[in-house]
Amino acid sequence: MGWGVVGVVALGLLWEGYKAFGPVGGFDVAGLQLLPRTTDSAMPHIADMVARAFQPVNSAPGSPAVWLAVSTAALSSLGTASMGLVLGSGVGVALALVMLRFRIARSAVLPWLILSQTVPLIALAPLVVSWGGRLQLGDLTWERWMSVAVIASYLAFFPVAVGALRGLSSPDTIHTELMHSYAVGWWKTLVFLRLPSSVPYLLPAVRLGAASAIIGTVVAEVSTGAKGGIGRLIIEYAQSGSADPAKAWSPIAGAVVMGLVAAGIVAAFGATLGRFRRNEVAA
Amino acid sequence: MTNATTASVPAVDVRGVTKTFPSRRGDDVTALLDVSLSVHAGEFVSLIGPSGCGKSTLLRIIADLDSPTSGEVSVFGKSASGARRDQDYGIAFQSAGLLPWRTVAANIELPLQLHGMTRPARRARVSELVELVGLSSFASSYPDQLSGGMQQRVAIARALAESPRLLLMDEPFGALDEMTREYMQSELVRIADESAAAVVFVTHSIPEAVFLSNRVVVMSPRPGRIQTIVDVDLGSNRGERLREDAHFFEKVTIVREALHGTPAPHSASRGVDHR
Numbered sequence: 001m002g003w004g005v006v007g008v009v010a011l012g013l014l015w016e017g018y019k020a021f022g023p024v025g026g027f028d029v030a031g032l033q034l035l036p037r038t039t040d041s042a043m044p045h046i047a048d049m050v051a052r053a054f055q056p057v058n059s060a061p062g063s064p065a066v067w068l069a070v071s072t073a074a075l076s077s078l079g080t081a082s083m084g085l086v087l088g089s090g091v092g093v094a095l096a097l098v099m100l101r102f103r104i105a106r107s108a109v110l111p112w113l114i115l116s117q118t119v120p121l122i123a124l125a126p127l128v129v130s131w132g133g134r135l136q137l138g139d140l141t142w143e144r145w146m147s148v149a150v151i152a153s154y155l156a157f158f159p160v161a162v163g164a165l166r167g168l169s170s171p172d173t174i175h176t177e178l179m180h181s182y183a184v185g186w187w188k189t190l191v192f193l194r195l196p197s198s199v200p201y202l203l204p205a206v207r208l209g210a211a212s213a214i215i216g217t218v219v220a221e222v223s224t225g226a227k228g229g230i231g232r233l234i235i236e237y238a239q240s241g242s243a244d245p246a247k248a249w250s251p252i253a254g255a256v257v258m259g260l261v262a263a264g265i266v267a268a269f270g271a272t273l274g275r276f277r278r279n280e281v282a283a
Numbered sequence: 284m285t286n287a288t289t290a291s292v293p294a295v296d297v298r299g300v301t302k303t304f305p306s307r308r309g310d311d312v313t314a315l316l317d318v319s320l321s322v323h324a325g326e327f328v329s330l331i332g333p334s335g336c337g338k339s340t341l342l343r344i345i346a347d348l349d350s351p352t353s354g355e356v357s358v359f360g361k362s363a364s365g366a367r368r369d370q371d372y373g374i375a376f377q378s379a380g381l382l383p384w385r386t387v388a389a390n391i392e393l394p395l396q397l398h399g400m401t402r403p404a405r406r407a408r409v410s411e412l413v414e415l416v417g418l419s420s421f422a423s424s425y426p427d428q429l430s431g432g433m434q435q436r437v438a439i440a441r442a443l444a445e446s447p448r449l450l451l452m453d454e455p456f457g458a459l460d461e462m463t464r465e466y467m468q469s470e471l472v473r474i475a476d477e478s479a480a481a482v483v484f485v486t487h488s489i490p491e492a493v494f495l496s497n498r499v500v501v502m503s504p505r506p507g508r509i510q511t512i513v514d515v516d517l518g519s520n521r522g523e524r525l526r527e528d529a530h531f532f533e534k535v536t537i538v539r540e541a542l543h544g545t546p547a548p549h550s551a552s553r554g555v556d557h558r
Contacts, residue, residue, distance in 0.1 A: 174380040177348050183368045184397050192397065196384050278383040278425055 012046055019043045044246040049253075052246035066247060070233060070254040077229040078258050080145050081217040084152025085210050085262075091153065092160030092209070093202075099161075100168045100194070101186065117158050121216060125151055125223040144226035151224075152216035156209040163205020167198025199276035203266070210262045218255060230255050292360040294449050294481035295322040295345055300354030302340055302507075313506035314340040317354070320500060320509065324448065327475055327482045329492035329499045331542065337507025338485045339453055345483060346374055346451050358449065370398065372449040373442030373480075377457045379434035381426040381441075388413060388422040391440045398445070412440040415474060432463035439471070443478060450475070450482045456491065465526070468494055489542065493517075493534045494526065501541040511541045 019038045026042075027035035036042055044052075053070070056063040064072075095113070099106040128150050132142040171193050179189045221231025233251040240247060270277075302315040315337040322328045330338040343349040344356055347363040358366035366372060373394075381390045388409050395405045413422045416436040426434055435455055442450055456464045468491060475482050486492050492499045496515050503510045515534050517525060525531050 172380070174376055174378060175382065177376075178374070178380055180348065181346060181367060181372075181374050182394050182397050183370060188397060192393070193382070196382070199384075275425070276384045278427055 015043065015046060019045070041242055041245045044249065048246040049249040052244070053250045053253075057247075066250045070230070070250045073228060073230045073233045073251065074254040074258045076145075077214075077217050077221065077231065077255075078261065080149050080221075080229060081152050081210070081213040081258075081262065083149040084217060085156050085206070085213040087149060088153035088156030088158075088209055088213060089160045089206060092157040092205075093164045095157070095161045096164035096168055097190075099165050106165075113158060113161055116154070121151060121155070121219050122223050124154065125220050128220075129224050144224055145228070147224055148217055148220040148226050148229070151220035152213040155212035155216035159205045159208035159212060160202070163201045163208075164198060167201030167205075168194045170201060171197045196276050199273050203270040203273070203277070206269075207263060207266045210266050211259060214255070214259050214262055230258065292324075293321045293357075294324045294326070294359060295320070295483060296355075296357045297321070297341070297345070298355045298357075300341070300344060300351040300356060302337065302344060302349065303352045315344075315351070316506035316508045318507070318509055320512075322449075322481050322483060324481050325479050326498070327484065327496045329484045329486055329496040330502060331486055331489065331492045331499055331538065332502030332507075332510070333487070333504055333542075335507070336502040336504040338502050340507065341502075342451055342453050342483060342485050346372065366449075370394075370445055371447060372451050373445065373447040374451045375435075375438045375442045375453070375455045377454040379426070379431075379438040381434055381437055383426050386423050386425055387418055387429070387437050390426065390437055391444055393441060394444050408444065412444060415443070415477075416440040416470070430463075432459050432467060435459065435467065436470070439474070443474065443480075446478065446480075448480055450478075450480050450484075452482065453485045454487070455484075457486075464488075464491070471495060489535055489538050490526070490531075493531060493538055499534075499538050501538060503544075510544075513538050513541060 022035060022038045024038050026033055026037040040048075053067040054065055057066055057069050095109065099109055125147070129144070129147045132147045132150070135142045168190075175193055175197075176189070179193055184192075217229065218231040218234070220226070221229040222235055226232065230251050234248075234255070237244075237248040237251055297318060297320045300315055300318045301313070303311045303313045305311050318337070318341060320328075320341075330341060332338050340349060344351050345358065345363060347367040350363075356363045359371050361369065361371070382393065385393065391412050392405050392409050395408060400408070409422075410419075413419050416439060418433060418436060418440070421429060421433065426437070429437070435458075439452075439455065442452075456467050459467060471482075472495060482495075484492070484495060493515055494517075499513045499515055501510045501513060502508065513534065517528075517530060517534070
């Protein structure tokens with residue numbers, strides 16, 4: 001915690017230091033910009049960014065403070081990302097179970113999983129939106145945020161599937177043979193041995209998945225034009241960049257805080273599973 | 284589980300078992316060659332021999348963790364897999380193999396829970412067992428909080444949980460220091476007597492085999508086969524004094540000579556390096 005604070009302060013000092021002493025026009029070699037400009041529009045003072053966060057979003061009457069608008073948007077995005085993470089984790093664990101159960105599935109599915117992550121999200125977003133729009137599930141109307149959650153889950157499922165597969169295959173021979181000697185089947189071995197021993201692998205995987213879900217959510221909000229989320233605010237505020245440069249940094253800070261909160265939630269969840277992580281200590 | 288008519292049936296009957304492991308280069312490794320052995324109900328039999336003599340393989344075949352290439356194995360008159368499915372044996376390995384996320388009590392409880400015993404019955408049985416292995420005050424500890432010897436005692440309690448008529452043990456004390464080892468041997472003699480179970484015990488310590496067993500099966504390697512079987516029978520009263528008894532050393536010498544294939548110098552049998 002203490003060193004975290006030091007890191008944040010160091011970053012602030014670096015920013016202000018470069019702004020104070022760096023070349024005003026930046027530094028470029030044959031038109032290639034190597035160092036950024038230090039003008040107020042390119043690098044606003046940190047104090048200005050913070051001050052701007054406490055001012056209203058715009059001059060319209062009743063406009064909320066920027067920090068409030070950003071927090072509301074971040075909360076909405078966090079909700080969407082959580083949906084994506086839950087969905088992605090479910091799919092990831094299910095895929096891992098199928099790969100664990102059927103050796104053929106393992107060699108057939110794993111390459112596709114890796115391939116799936118090379119598809120650019122931007123290309124995927126319009127597809128999901130248009131498929132979602134054609135879905136008819138009774139009274140359910142497909143909303144934009146659902147598309148965003150699906151895209152987030154598309155990123156989140158991958159680390160969970162890989163981590164779960166590793167964790168589920170992690171029990172020692174002595175333990176699998178013990179279960180065999182007890183003459184119990186695949187399901188009981190799964191519940192009593194494989195799932196508990198996968199926890200130390202699953203938690204870091206879910207942490208990665210959470211980070212992926214947030215990136216996926218922000219990118220998907222931008223590319224699907226979903227309203228209400230932090231992705232939308234990043235674009236919106238950036239457009240007023242030249243006139244109001246300090247404002248654009250608030251949603252970026254908001255996205256960072258959102259990532260930290262998500263990591264904190266996963267860590268708190270992990271703390272409740274402490275007893276399954278005892279094998280990280282030598283037995 | 285126990286059936287009166289099975290009393291005369293041997294606990295383990297191995298007839299002409301051969302086990303070859305295929306190797307990549309085509310030259311198969313013969314781990315066991317035409318091994319026959321019978322273990323009576325309630326009898327304590329040790330398998331001893333140098334590395335590669337197939338003693339662990341034989342135990343694994345009896346436990347149905349491996350299957351023989353040829354020959355037959357019956358356990359209480361059933362096939363090895365039938366006996367495994369009926370849970371006729373309890374097993375303990377060289378390392379304790381406890382589940383790290385379960386407490387001592389929950390580890391001992393595992394086979395009972397898997398086989399659907401009710402919670403109150405499980406609780407009663409577990410408290411009996413932790414007492415039997417002298418770990419009552421550690422029932423709610425986790426395995427990583429215990430010493431190696433204590434972990435091994437938990438593993439033995441777990442093997443005994445369903446009161447099996449046969450205990451299979453693969454060098455369970457191999458990783459323990461000498462002090463703990465001798466203590467565990469005395470405990471095992473007591474436990475085996477109390478439970479009246481037959482025991483097949485793999486070891487490469489001569490004094491351990493002699494101290495524990497009714498019979499010591501001496502095996503030789505490449506290919507693994509039974510060299511000779513030494514009747515020990517030091518009586519049921521095997522206390523610590525037995526370890527210094529002349530009768531004990533006599534048997535140790537016999538096993539040692541059988542193991543080396545030549546008469547060992549007499550003085551060597553009194554040395555300390557008997558492991």
